[in-house]
Amino acid sequence: MARISVEVERIVGGSPERVLALLSDYAGTRPQLWPEMITDYRVVEGGEGAGTRITYQLHATRKRVREVDALVSTPSAGKLLEADQRSSLRTEWSVRAAGAGGSTVSAHTTWDGASGIGGFFEKTFAPIGIRKLSNAVLDGLEARLH
Template sequence: MAQIEVEAARDIAARPEEVYAALADYRETHPRLLPEEFTDYEVREGGSGAGTVVAMKLHATKKRVRACVVDVSEPEERTLVETDRQSTLVTTWTITPEGGDDRCRATVRTVWEGSGGIGGFFERLFAPRVLKGVYERLLENLAAEVEQEAKSS
């Protein structure tokens, strides 16, 4: 079994702390950012940053659905880590300042141990491409949410 990694990033015209706050708000904002591949989203504990527990389903394809229950931690400033209780899946969100107070880069990186055999071959081949597209849409939604907020402030 090989480790599989997917990463997507986007520059956002908003203050890093506003972008981070939007991501860390698992009750209100975060669910609005999720593309249609995420369903059955439910905050089970907490709701803001570390200590939050969220259940959801990720529909990677029409036939492949991954049920997740993630524990959220904040190991360092402007970093959220979502660790799935039911698999090796770990997603890290990082917000870094870029060129001033009103710009930042949002990066999402997911790693997990892939399956073995022929199924693992296809997982390594297709899953990163599919998930990267999902993350790019999520980051687009994040940018739209916080940039609109920044303009109206």
């Protein structure tokens, strides 16, 4: 198995506190930010920040659907970690000041990929889908900030 890592980063117009508050709102804001490749989204516990547990289906392709059961933690200031309890899938959201009232937001997603020929295709094509997902969340976040 090879470790697959995908990072997306963008500067958005909003203070780090406001951006992190929106990203941490799994009950209100987050359902509105998910793209069509996320279905059956549900908050199981909590709803805001650390201690929140969410479930959803991630449609990597038309045929490949991954069930995600993620527990949210805050490993350090300005960070949210969504850790799937069923796999090695992890997404860490990081927010830091970017000057002039803006924030740099990054999403770093990692997981242990398959081996063999399936792993080759996963390593080649899965990052495209993860970038699309992260960029859609950031697009929605920017729209909410304006």
